[in-house]
Amino acid sequence: MTQLDSDYRWHHKHLLGLEELSADDIRFALQTALGFEDVSTRSVKKVPALRGKVVANLFFEDSTRTRMSFELAASRMSADVLNFSSKGSSVSKGETLADTARTIEAMGVDVCVLRHHLSGAAEQLSRRVKFSVVNAGDGQHEHPTQGLLDMFTLAKRFGRDDFDFTGLTVAIVGDIAHSRVARSNVHGLIKLGARVILVGPPTLLPRSFADLGCELSNRLDDVLPRADAFNMLRVQFERLGGQAFPSLREYATFYGMNSRRLACAKPTAIVMHPGPMNRGIEIESAVADGPRSTYLEQVTNGLAVRMAVLFLVTSAK
Amino acid sequence: MPPMRVLADEKRVDDLVQDLSQAVCDDMSHARAQGDSAKWAIIGIRSRGDVLAKRLATTVKPDLVGTLDITLYRDDLSEVASQPIVRPTEIPFSLDGLNVVLVDDVLMTGRSVRAALQLLMDLGRPKRVWLIVLVDRGQRELPIAPDHVALDLSGSAAHRASGSQTIGRGGGELADTVAPDERVTVKLKPTDSEDAIQIHPARSASTSSMTTSTPQGAGGT
Numbered sequence: 001m002t003q004l005d006s007d008y009r010w011h012h013k014h015l016l017g018l019e020e021l022s023a024d025d026i027r028f029a030l031q032t033a034l035g036f037e038d039v040s041t042r043s044v045k046k047v048p049a050l051r052g053k054v055v056a057n058l059f060f061e062d063s064t065r066t067r068m069s070f071e072l073a074a075s076r077m078s079a080d081v082l083n084f085s086s087k088g089s090s091v092s093k094g095e096t097l098a099d100t101a102r103t104i105e106a107m108g109v110d111v112c113v114l115r116h117h118l119s120g121a122a123e124q125l126s127r128r129v130k131f132s133v134v135n136a137g138d139g140q141h142e143h144p145t146q147g148l149l150d151m152f153t154l155a156k157r158f159g160r161d162d163f164d165f166t167g168l169t170v171a172i173v174g175d176i177a178h179s180r181v182a183r184s185n186v187h188g189l190i191k192l193g194a195r196v197i198l199v200g201p202p203t204l205l206p207r208s209f210a211d212l213g214c215e216l217s218n219r220l221d222d223v224l225p226r227a228d229a230f231n232m233l234r235v236q237f238e239r240l241g242g243q244a245f246p247s248l249r250e251y252a253t254f255y256g257m258n259s260r261r262l263a264c265a266k267p268t269a270i271v272m273h274p275g276p277m278n279r280g281i282e283i284e285s286a287v288a289d290g291p292r293s294t295y296l297e298q299v300t301n302g303l304a305v306r307m308a309v310l311f312l313v314t315s316a317k
Numbered sequence: 318m319p320p321m322r323v324l325a326d327e328k329r330v331d332d333l334v335q336d337l338s339q340a341v342c343d344d345m346s347h348a349r350a351q352g353d354s355a356k357w358a359i360i361g362i363r364s365r366g367d368v369l370a371k372r373l374a375t376t377v378k379p380d381l382v383g384t385l386d387i388t389l390y391r392d393d394l395s396e397v398a399s400q401p402i403v404r405p406t407e408i409p410f411s412l413d414g415l416n417v418v419l420v421d422d423v424l425m426t427g428r429s430v431r432a433a434l435q436l437l438m439d440l441g442r443p444k445r446v447w448l449i450v451l452v453d454r455g456q457r458e459l460p461i462a463p464d465h466v467a468l469d470l471s472g473s474a475a476h477r478a479s480g481s482q483t484i485g486r487g488g489g490e491l492a493d494t495v496a497p498d499e500r501v502t503v504k505l506k507p508t509d510s511e512d513a514i515q516i517h518p519a520r521s522a523s524t525s526s527m528t529t530s531t532p533q534g535a536g537g538t
Contacts, residue, residue: 009400035386035403043411044439047389077389308403315394315401 013316014126014133017142018187027163033308050079053110060086060116070113073306105129132313140178147184149302153294165194171223173199174233181274201245224264231272232257232282258284325514333467338376340465355444356380357416362433365422368505383408390432412441422503424450427461454501470495
């Protein structure tokens with residue numbers, strides 16, 4: 001375990017992105033998540049740390065797994081959980097985000113977990129309210145808890161107990177341009193010392209990522225022998241107007257992870273996926289269900305990471 | 318400011334630990350003589366009780382050894398000044414039906430022990446729980462009484478929790494009194510560089526930055 005300075009303090013009341021966290025902050029959050037892992041395996045799967053606090057899940061975009069993960073994380077910490085989704089709420093009656101936020105603030109909410117289709121929505125919200133805001137995905141900007149859980153999974157698979165990723169190479173493959181998962185991973189991985197290679201078709205791979213210290217490649221086959229982990233991004237049909245690549249079949253041919261490609265990778269390399277998977281497109285079923293896939297571990301780890309995040313933002317002074 | 322006083326050096330800490338080991342061994346033989354065949358676990362409260370528990374285990378040889386991290390069960394999370402650090406609880410066995418010896422370094426308010434008991438109950442249903450502490454410095458805020466204390470600084474007998482037994486070399490000596498605003502700190506290797514029991518003078522505002530080293534506060538709660 002990393003020895004942090006004894007005067008280290010977590011001072012983030014909000015978790016908006018990994019871009020604004022320091023390497024120490026990220027390591028502290030991941031280390032804290034280690035302390036939450038056993039909560040999910042004991043006979044009473046609950047700790048009293050957030051007893052009497054209220055966590056509101058405010059989801060303006062469809063999401064089942066992230067919302068369920070946050071809901072379970074909050075419940076396991078004994079918080080009361082409110083679920084808002086844009087469908088069936090006053091949002092569909094024309095209420096603005098600011099008004100919805102003020103309404104739930106008036107109810108005495110302590111933490112708001114926000115998923116929104118606009119980049120920057122979480123930051124906007126955090127400026128207007130007294131409660132803590134946790135970004136659960138804002139447009140194409142960031143999805144910090146996904147970034148944290150991906151790094152947590154990497155650390156566990158590669159035995160990096162100190163969360164120092166020096167010497168590890170991670171390839172993030174797919175629609176980099178529209179991916180908040182990619183953005184959060186890039187910020188976090190580089191801070192922890194990993195080398196990041198972004199792989200995707202030229203139309204979905206902005207050159208600006210090179211400025212963040214990433215290597216860019218349009219050919220997955222070239223990158224195969226070099227990476228320790230492949231994070232296969234979901235093809236987001238809902239964000240692509242069908243313009244980005246000629247056909248799904250072509251995408252799968254050039255950028256899909258399959259058994260043949262995995263055989264060319266390092267024998268220790270792992271395949272990650274943030275879910276939900278498009279089997280047969282970015283990941284072949286045989287790979288997704290194989291021993292080198294971390295897909296389900298990521299879901300389990302997400303719970304510990306989200307408990308840690310809820311604990312940290314509510315304990316920030 | 319008055320200097321820090323050393324209440325026990327390495328040799329005396331070793332004697333006190335041996336006294337505690339003997340007390341636990343006596344409890345075990347007593348229980349076995351009564352026909353109690355339940356397994357024994359020694360469980361320490363982080364971040365010195367766990368070290369003490371492991372040390373006791375080398376002589377007591379219980380069936381199981383574990384560590385509790387009570388950060389998530391503390392009742393003062395919203396008030397503490399230092400950064401609370403959550404670490405894993407390490408109990409890789411079922412507590413159901415076990416005889417549990419709960420170990421902490423310093424007993425003061427009783428709040429850590431309350432939190433530890435709540436955590437134990439969330440992990441299972443032990444048959445019986447004993448509480449063993451190296452130092453009882455008094456100032457209880459909850460009705461918690463240890464089963465064995467190696468060094469009792471809780472003051473006059475009237476202040477001592479009834480029913481607790483002070484064993485060995487504790488109490489009695491004039492040097493072993495502690496003022497209410499002084500801090501009692503237990504140092505144990507390998508977490509610390511030495512074995513010692515120390516009394517630190519009352520904190521002044523200018524020295525408050527030196528208190529952040531352990532999340533539980535080394536003074537015991």
